[in-house]
Amino acid sequence: MIVFPLLCFLFSTISTLSHQNTLVCNQTEKRALLSFKHTLFDPAHRLSSWSTHEDCCGWNGVYCHNITGRVIKLDLMNPSSSNFSLGGKVSPALLQLEFLNYLNLSGNDFGGTPIPGFLGSMRSLTYLDLSFASFGGLIPPQLGNLSNLQYLSLGGGDSFYEPQLYVENLGWISHLSSLKHLTMYEVDLQREVHWLESTSMLSSLSELYLVACELDNMSPSLGYVNFTSLTFLSLAWNHFNHEIPNWLFNLSTSHIPLNDLDLSYNQLTGQIPGYLGNLSSLKYLLLYGNRLNGTLPSSLWLLSNLVYLDIGNNSLADTISEVHFNKLSKLKYLDMSSTSIIFKVKSNWVPPFQLEEMWMSSCQMGPNFPTWLETQTSLRYLDISKSGIVDIAPKWFWKWASHIDRRLIDLSDNQISGNLSGVLLNNTYIDLSSNCFMGELPRLSPQVSLLNMANNSFSGPISPFLCQKLNGKSNLEILDMSTNNLSGELSHCWTYWQSLTRLNLGNNNLSGKIPDSMGSLFELEALHLHNNRLSGDIPPSLRNCKSLGLLDLGGNKLSGNLPSWMGERTTLTALRLRSNKLIGNIPPQICQLSSLIILDVANNSLSGTIPKCFNNFSLMATIGTEDDSFSVLEFYYDYYSYFNRYTGAPNYENLMLVIKGKESEYRSILKFVRSIDLSSNDLWGSIPTEISSLSGLESLNLSCNNLMGSIPEKMGSMKALESLDLSRNHLSGEIPQSMKNLSFLSHLNLSYNNFSGRIPSSTQLQSFDAISYIGNAELCGVPLTKNCTEDEDFQGIDVIDENEEGSEIPWFYIGMGLGFIVGFWGVCGALLFKKAWRHAYFQFLYRVKDWVYVAIAIRLNRLQNNLRVP
Numbered sequence: 001m002i003v004f005p006l007l008c009f010l011f012s013t014i015s016t017l018s019h020q021n022t023l024v025c026n027q028t029e030k031r032a033l034l035s036f037k038h039t040l041f042d043p044a045h046r047l048s049s050w051s052t053h054e055d056c057c058g059w060n061g062v063y064c065h066n067i068t069g070r071v072i073k074l075d076l077m078n079p080s081s082s083n084f085s086l087g088g089k090v091s092p093a094l095l096q097l098e099f100l101n102y103l104n105l106s107g108n109d110f111g112g113t114p115i116p117g118f119l120g121s122m123r124s125l126t127y128l129d130l131s132f133a134s135f136g137g138l139i140p141p142q143l144g145n146l147s148n149l150q151y152l153s154l155g156g157g158d159s160f161y162e163p164q165l166y167v168e169n170l171g172w173i174s175h176l177s178s179l180k181h182l183t184m185y186e187v188d189l190q191r192e193v194h195w196l197e198s199t200s201m202l203s204s205l206s207e208l209y210l211v212a213c214e215l216d217n218m219s220p221s222l223g224y225v226n227f228t229s230l231t232f233l234s235l236a237w238n239h240f241n242h243e244i245p246n247w248l249f250n251l252s253t254s255h256i257p258l259n260d261l262d263l264s265y266n267q268l269t270g271q272i273p274g275y276l277g278n279l280s281s282l283k284y285l286l287l288y289g290n291r292l293n294g295t296l297p298s299s300l301w302l303l304s305n306l307v308y309l310d311i312g313n314n315s316l317a318d319t320i321s322e323v324h325f326n327k328l329s330k331l332k333y334l335d336m337s338s339t340s341i342i343f344k345v346k347s348n349w350v351p352p353f354q355l356e357e358m359w360m361s362s363c364q365m366g367p368n369f370p371t372w373l374e375t376q377t378s379l380r381y382l383d384i385s386k387s388g389i390v391d392i393a394p395k396w397f398w399k400w401a402s403h404i405d406r407r408l409i410d411l412s413d414n415q416i417s418g419n420l421s422g423v424l425l426n427n428t429y430i431d432l433s434s435n436c437f438m439g440e441l442p443r444l445s446p447q448v449s450l451l452n453m454a455n456n457s458f459s460g461p462i463s464p465f466l467c468q469k470l471n472g473k474s475n476l477e478i479l480d481m482s483t484n485n486l487s488g489e490l491s492h493c494w495t496y497w498q499s500l501t502r503l504n505l506g507n508n509n510l511s512g513k514i515p516d517s518m519g520s521l522f523e524l525e526a527l528h529l530h531n532n533r534l535s536g537d538i539p540p541s542l543r544n545c546k547s548l549g550l551l552d553l554g555g556n557k558l559s560g561n562l563p564s565w566m567g568e569r570t571t572l573t574a575l576r577l578r579s580n581k582l583i584g585n586i587p588p589q590i591c592q593l594s595s596l597i598i599l600d601v602a603n604n605s606l607s608g609t610i611p612k613c614f615n616n617f618s619l620m621a622t623i624g625t626e627d628d629s630f631s632v633l634e635f636y637y638d639y640y641s642y643f644n645r646y647t648g649a650p651n652y653e654n655l656m657l658v659i660k661g662k663e664s665e666y667r668s669i670l671k672f673v674r675s676i677d678l679s680s681n682d683l684w685g686s687i688p689t690e691i692s693s694l695s696g697l698e699s700l701n702l703s704c705n706n707l708m709g710s711i712p713e714k715m716g717s718m719k720a721l722e723s724l725d726l727s728r729n730h731l732s733g734e735i736p737q738s739m740k741n742l743s744f745l746s747h748l749n750l751s752y753n754n755f756s757g758r759i760p761s762s763t764q765l766q767s768f769d770a771i772s773y774i775g776n777a778e779l780c781g782v783p784l785t786k787n788c789t790e791d792e793d794f795q796g797i798d799v800i801d802e803n804e805e806g807s808e809i810p811w812f813y814i815g816m817g818l819g820f821i822v823g824f825w826g827v828c829g830a831l832l833f834k835k836a837w838r839h840a841y842f843q844f845l846y847r848v849k850d851w852v853y854v855a856i857a858i859r860l861n862r863l864q865n866n867l868r869v870p
Contacts (some may be wrong), residue, residue: 078107144172364840461488
């Protein structure tokens, strides 16, 4: 009897509490949020749930208090890519959200608009994140009114927008007495010389990140730095060009629990100070990319809590042994790359740590292979390239390396040897290039994304590798097996490798035809098959490679016509087909390649005339122009390490080009080269005048053809031209006067033609040897030994560029006459009006006369004496 009323009371209470907890949002705040939405640009409809018919506490990114129903949190951080970015303006309607304590607009795109000053009136805010949202202009000092703020992150975004965020006076930051975290990324602080003093007054500050803020002075005149709670300090990517400052010593002596110190990517000089070893709580020390020198302080090896040690890319020189690491049992990340450090440990060393990343490129570790690596079972990134190893890779290494967690193995640029036949490579990124590996090609797992085995001694047919059965779909994007001894025909198994974007099989002994199945490489951006023994036509299936930007088929035995479909591949930036057996005309469709900067079809049997439409090569017609298509020549391996550090350095495509009379490899500067080489063919007709409009062209080689006619009069307008070779043709007429304007020209060959007349007078054209002009019987003038006749002299004077405004010759004589008059009266006038100068001058003449007289008398006397000798 008592139980039933008790149950009724219980259900009634639960119902009442439930009713009280289903609160709807405040209507004033709902209207404010709708007004805020109205001023935003939302192309991805992220705020589609924000409607008048819905409870705003259920809207995307809106969080309400679970009792009062008031909006306390607004999190509109961009969840992924730019396609989901919000834009527009931030409405002052946010001021009506009086209980809002959390506002996050990071990762969006506000197009360089200023941070609104009214945010400084939102006194309830404890968290404000506007980072990477492309705000611009002056950071409003009103933000200093947010006395409850604990987290502030500003800066970053698309550098296209101007102006970027900047600060003139950072004094307002000292009023944020509750601030614990401050991040400023790409905020211009160079106007504020007291930035350190202002930030050090924040007694509650535990995390300070001032990254890429144009800071250049880290040592203002401070007697004491008041960082009492600092645990994280990052001043990376600035312009500090002095020694590591002494105020950091205050951090090491005041028992501050500093865990993270990042001074990387500056220009810091001097030695690493020993007092850093007193930062006993330090876990992360990043000094990468400075100009630090000397040896490492002994106190550095006492940091027993160290997890991350990055001292690479400095001028440090020291010898490290196993003793130095005795106390670093927690170490997981080690970077000593690009230093002169010698890593000298015993072969049986068992380290006290388990590394996850090891970056030791250009650090001396050889000559023996580091066998202690076998103990590092957690290592995911290993780079020991250029480390002086001259040894055989131990058998255990490949099994150890194939562990599924190993993401990167880089052994490149050593002298490591071994037979890899039958070895399974299972890492995401593998670079074994420039070593002494041999045998047949190894097997791959589908996990491999990059494989570079160039410049080794691998041999045998390539087909077994290409046609191997993978346990899943291949993810291979970059494959470089150039400069080996691979042989046989290219197989028809290219459909297995459709993820490839870059393929280099150059400098091998491959034979047969280029298979049609290569056209199935739809993502291919760069294809190198140069210097093999490939024959047959260029397959039309390659027109399916619609992203192709670089094609190098030079140095083979390819025949047939130059395909007209190549004009459809408007992404082509570099085309090298030299030293083949191609015939027929140069198709005019090739002029559709507006992004082309390198055209090399030399040493073939092409005939016909040079197309007049070469002026459509727009990137050759302008100086210093870059294009999105250049990404095919300079690219990155997009991988991130365990510690979220971007580890991919820029990589470059390479081409062998004949420029200035010699063949050289172009790699890092390839994207800056502008070159046309049509030499050693059977081209006839005249040089089209349209080619003169290529003012950005740096090298033009039309030698060893059957070209006739004269050099285009406007050739001198090709201002960037550094190398010009028109030798061994049937060109005639005079050398245009406009060629005097080619001020960058450093290689010229006009030999063995039928040029006549006087070589135009200019410092540039007379600076070349006579060999540049020989074989032209009617050509005269310096540097040739043949002097010009009066008629030729007269011709040379009268030939004037029609585009020049009047003749320069009269002005030459006028200038010479004025110079004589000024010089004559400058000397004679002074002697006429200055008596003391006149006397001194004539006394000097008398002394000279006496000296000459005595010298002649002595010589005559000696001559007479010699004649008397019988």
